[in-house]
Amino acid sequence: MVKTPFIYYDFEMNENIDTALSVAGLTEYIKLLLEEDPQLIQVWVTGEVSSLHVHRMGVFFTLSDNKGQATIKCVVWNSQKDRLLELPKLGVEILVMGNVRLYAKKGEYQLTVFQVLATGEGLQALRYQQLKNRLASEGLFDTSLKRSLPSFPQIIAVVTAATAAAWGDIQKTLSQRNPGVKVLFSPATVQGKEAPSSIVKAIERVNHDGRAELIILARGGGAVEDLFCFNDERVVRAISESSIPVITGIGHQRDETLADLVADVNAHTPTAAAEMAVPSYEVLRIEHQQRSYRLLASIKQRLRQESEQLASLKKRLKNLPVNAVSLREAKMRTLMLKQKLEALDPHAVLERGFSVVRQIDGEIIRESKQLREGQELTIQLPQGKIKVKVTEILS
Incomplete structure (x- = not known):
C-alpha cells in the first residue's frame, strides 16, 4: 500500500496579517x-x-x-x-x-x-396579467376609444381559419339575417405559434383593401391554451390600430382574451358576433311596417282633427250675422282649410299624376345620386304599386 505523503505549507508572517x-x-x-x-x-x-x-x-x-x-x-x-x-x-x-x-x-x-x-399555468397567468396591466395603462382598453358599429353594413370582413367551424357559423348567420350583405374572407391561422403574426396580417389585409365597413375576428371554443394567440400583444395592437371597427367572437361565453378587451364590441361566440354585425332583415321589415302603420294613423288623426275644426267653423258660420263681408271671409277661411286638407292627403298628390319612388327598404328617392344601375325600386301609383329595375341613369 502506497502512503500518500504529507504536504507542508510554510506561511510567512508579514504585515498583511493586520488586515484580517x-x-x-x-x-x-x-x-x-x-x-x-x-x-x-x-x-x-x-x-x-x-x-x-x-x-x-x-x-x-x-x-x-x-x-x-x-x-x-x-x-x-x-x-x-x-x-x-x-x-x-x-x-x-x-x-x-x-x-x-x-x-x-x-x-x-x-x-x-x-x-x-x-x-406552468401560474407563470402564464402572471405574464397575462402583466401584459394586461401594461396595455391598460396605455389606455388601449378605454371605453372612450370604442367605436360605434355601422347600423346597416353592406360589406363585412371575417378573419378566421378557412377550416374553422366559426367560418361556417358566421356565413350561415349572416345569410339568414341579411342575405344582401357581402362578406369578404381574410384567412388566418388562429392557433399555435404562427397564429399571432397570421392574424395581424389578415387584419392589415382588410384595412389595406378598404372595402369592408366592419371586421369580425372569430374562433370557436377550445382549451385555454388554444386561445393564447388572442392574448398576444401584436394582435391587440393590430385591433387597436385598425381603421375599421372590430367585433370579436372568440371561444365560449366564459372565455375572455385581451383581443376581446381592445375590440370595439365583444361577442361571446362567432355566431353572436355575426348576429351583432347585421340587423335581421325580417325584423327590419316588421319595424318598417309598424312605422308605416303609425304614420298612416297619425295622418288620419290629423285629418279627423282638421275635419272637426272645419265642422265647428261651419257651425259658427251659421250663427254669424248674414252680411256680405262676413260671408266672404268665412268662404275664404273655408277654402283655405279645404286646400290645407287636400295638401295633407298623400293620395291627392298621386291623383294629380305624381308617383312616389322608393328603395326596397322603403327610403324615398329624391335625387338621382341615390340610384345605381341594376338597383330594384318600388313605385307607388294612385292605384297600386309596381317594382322596377334601374337600367340607365340620365342625370
Missing part, C-alpha cells in the same frame, strides 16, 4: 455583495417545497431542486401572506419571487418571498 477581517466584518461584506447585487434584488426561483413550517411571524419553507442537489431556505412574512396568489404546500413545485437576505447571527442566507405561483 473579523467574523462580523466578513459577514457584513458578504451581506453587501448579496443584497446589493441587482440580479438578486428581485429574482424568480422554481423548486419543490421540501419542508414547511407555519410560524406566528410567517411561513418558513425550503425549496429543493428536482434532483435534490441544492436547497434554499425561504420565508413569507405575515404582512405579505395575504398578497400571495398561491400558498406554499409541502411536496408541490412552485415559482417564487423574492430577494436574497443574509442573517449575520447564523451566517445563513435565505430568500424573502413576495409572491408565489404554481408553475
Whole structure:
C-alpha cells in the first residue's frame, strides 16, 4: 500500500496579517455583495417545497431542486401572506419571487418571498396579467376609444381559419339575417405559434383593401391554451390600430382574451358576433311596417282633427250675422282649410299624376345620386304599386 505523503505549507508572517477581517466584518461584506447585487434584488426561483413550517411571524419553507442537489431556505412574512396568489404546500413545485437576505447571527442566507405561483399555468397567468396591466395603462382598453358599429353594413370582413367551424357559423348567420350583405374572407391561422403574426396580417389585409365597413375576428371554443394567440400583444395592437371597427367572437361565453378587451364590441361566440354585425332583415321589415302603420294613423288623426275644426267653423258660420263681408271671409277661411286638407292627403298628390319612388327598404328617392344601375325600386301609383329595375341613369 502506497502512503500518500504529507504536504507542508510554510506561511510567512508579514504585515498583511493586520488586515484580517473579523467574523462580523466578513459577514457584513458578504451581506453587501448579496443584497446589493441587482440580479438578486428581485429574482424568480422554481423548486419543490421540501419542508414547511407555519410560524406566528410567517411561513418558513425550503425549496429543493428536482434532483435534490441544492436547497434554499425561504420565508413569507405575515404582512405579505395575504398578497400571495398561491400558498406554499409541502411536496408541490412552485415559482417564487423574492430577494436574497443574509442573517449575520447564523451566517445563513435565505430568500424573502413576495409572491408565489404554481408553475406552468401560474407563470402564464402572471405574464397575462402583466401584459394586461401594461396595455391598460396605455389606455388601449378605454371605453372612450370604442367605436360605434355601422347600423346597416353592406360589406363585412371575417378573419378566421378557412377550416374553422366559426367560418361556417358566421356565413350561415349572416345569410339568414341579411342575405344582401357581402362578406369578404381574410384567412388566418388562429392557433399555435404562427397564429399571432397570421392574424395581424389578415387584419392589415382588410384595412389595406378598404372595402369592408366592419371586421369580425372569430374562433370557436377550445382549451385555454388554444386561445393564447388572442392574448398576444401584436394582435391587440393590430385591433387597436385598425381603421375599421372590430367585433370579436372568440371561444365560449366564459372565455375572455385581451383581443376581446381592445375590440370595439365583444361577442361571446362567432355566431353572436355575426348576429351583432347585421340587423335581421325580417325584423327590419316588421319595424318598417309598424312605422308605416303609425304614420298612416297619425295622418288620419290629423285629418279627423282638421275635419272637426272645419265642422265647428261651419257651425259658427251659421250663427254669424248674414252680411256680405262676413260671408266672404268665412268662404275664404273655408277654402283655405279645404286646400290645407287636400295638401295633407298623400293620395291627392298621386291623383294629380305624381308617383312616389322608393328603395326596397322603403327610403324615398329624391335625387338621382341615390340610384345605381341594376338597383330594384318600388313605385307607388294612385292605384297600386309596381317594382322596377334601374337600367340607365340620365342625370
